[in-house]
Amino acid sequence: MSGRPLLNRRLEGHGTTIFAEMSALAVETGAINLGQGFPDTDGPEEIREAAVRALRDGRGNQYPPGPGVPELRNAVAAHQRRFYGLDFDPGTEVLVTAGATEAIAAAMLALLEPGDEVIAFEPFYDSYAACVAMAGARRVPLTLRAPSFRPDLDELRARITPRTRLLLLNTPHNPTGMVLTAEERDAIAALAVEHDLLVVTDEVYEHLVFGGEHVPLIALPGMRERTVSISSAGKTFSFTGWKVGWVTASAALVAAVRTAKQYLTYVSAGPFQYAVAEALALPDAYFTGIREDLRARRDLLADGLADSGFEVYRPQGTYFVTTDVTPLGERDGFAFCRALPGRCGVVAVPNAVFYDTPGTGRTQVRFTFCKREEVLREAVTRLKRLAP
Ligand SMILES: *Cc1c(COP(=O)(O)O)cnc(C)c1O
Numbered sequence: 001m002s003g004r005p006l007l008n009r010r011l012e013g014h015g016t017t018i019f020a021e022m023s024a025l026a027v028e029t030g031a032i033n034l035g036q037g038f039p040d041t042d043g044p045e046e047i048r049e050a051a052v053r054a055l056r057d058g059r060g061n062q063y064p065p066g067p068g069v070p071e072l073r074n075a076v077a078a079h080q081r082r083f084y085g086l087d088f089d090p091g092t093e094v095l096v097t098a099g100a101t102e103a104i105a106a107a108m109l110a111l112l113e114p115g116d117e118v119i120a121f122e123p124f125y126d127s128y129a130a131c132v133a134m135a136g137a138r139r140v141p142l143t144l145r146a147p148s149f150r151p152d153l154d155e156l157r158a159r160i161t162p163r164t165r166l167l168l169l170n171t172p173h174n175p176t177g178m179v180l181t182a183e184e185r186d187a188i189a190a191l192a193v194e195h196d197l198l199v200v201t202d203e204v205y206e207h208l209v210f211g212g213e214h215v216p217l218i219a220l221p222g223m224r225e226r227t228v229s230i231s232s233a234g235k236t237f238s239f240t241g242w243k244v245g246w247v248t249a250s251a252a253l254v255a256a257v258r259t260a261k262q263y264l265t266y267v268s269a270g271p272f273q274y275a276v277a278e279a280l281a282l283p284d285a286y287f288t289g290i291r292e293d294l295r296a297r298r299d300l301l302a303d304g305l306a307d308s309g310f311e312v313y314r315p316q317g318t319y320f321v322t323t324d325v326t327p328l329g330e331r332d333g334f335a336f337c338r339a340l341p342g343r344c345g346v347v348a349v350p351n352a353v354f355y356d357t358p359g360t361g362r363t364q365v366r367f368t369f370c371k372r373e374e375v376l377r378e379a380v381t382r383l384k385r386l387a388p
């Protein structure tokens with residue numbers, strides 16, 4: 001073989017994710033894994049049964065339609081109407097994807113030209129950087145700073161250049177738990193309209209909001225024709241392994257995203273699509289229930305971390321709480337996370353991996369609270385060993 005690197009230059013630096021390293025460490029040491037955000041209990045029994053029924057009845061065992069099964073597209077449209085008063089045509093304005101991850105990838109590959117700039121909140125969800133890179137575009141961070149992690153809208157304005165094509169926005173935001181306010185949504189939408197930008201919104205935590213209110217940016221004036229709204233069943237229904245996601249957008253944007261999507265997976269998760277259609281139609285009590293249940297777990301972990309000496313940034317949404325380890329006498333989140341399983345049998349993730357800007361987030365560490373209460377209680381007991 002020639003000396004040329006096998007991995008192409010676009011993917012340079014996107015090696016193994018931190019989750020692989022930290023989850024391996026958890027397995028090796030038997031530590032409680034609060035690094036990766038997946039629930040340790042499955043979603044509603046009746047939805048699991050719906051998937052079994054679909055399999056048995058032979059629904060979705062062969063390639064489903066490219067845009068998704070009609071039952072799920074109808075259910076997504078009904079969900080957008082029920083929760084946000086938004087109307088989408090299930091025939092042309094809804095696209096089912098292999099999780100939100102594929103929707104993000106397809107949107108980047110479809111909508112970007114090499115050299116385009118994409119502004120995204122930093123710290124980033126880790127697939128954003130790789131997808132923007134695969135599209136040959138350039139990511140431009142808008143740093144969310146502790147303690148509030150509110151976006152600085154003057155800074156956003158300053159980051160927009162003639163090369164800016166797209167805003168890639170995540171609210172509720174992983175890992176900080178920030179939820180955009182009405183004023184922020186208005187200001188961001190006004191900037192998008194003024195500069196004629198496309199907007200891709202990652203809303204996978206739309207139902208996991210404990211403070212403030214989630215409103216899709218696509219609902220705002222001038223946004224309907226420029227926004228690709230992305231969500232997924234994984235977080236809302238605690239079935240992260242099913243990988244059923246969706247896009248709602250104008251027919252023109254859906255057609256563009258579908259063009260890329262059809263050559264990635266073409267289709268996926270046939271029987272699960274029928275089950276998720278049923279999940280989206282669950283009564284309001286389900287959606288309130290999961291939120292309140294998770295709020296209690298957030299408080300359990302956040303209080304425990306504070307008692308152990310962490311600075312805690314209590315999240316308004318998502319599965320995650322970001323902390324700062326400086327009060328524990330620590331200066332480096334990486335070193336802290338590598339040592340933590342040995343010190344007290346818990347795994348967390350250093351937020352520095354979610355930042356581009358050198359030096360930012362160095363002392364931040366993220367914990368997930370989407371685990372059973374007894375697991376969180378045990379983790380809190382163990383973390384108390386750190387208390388100064
Ligand atoms: C978990 C997560 C995703 C991935 O969603 P899937 O439906 O599992 O692909 C996307 N964005 C954010 C911010 C996430 O936390």
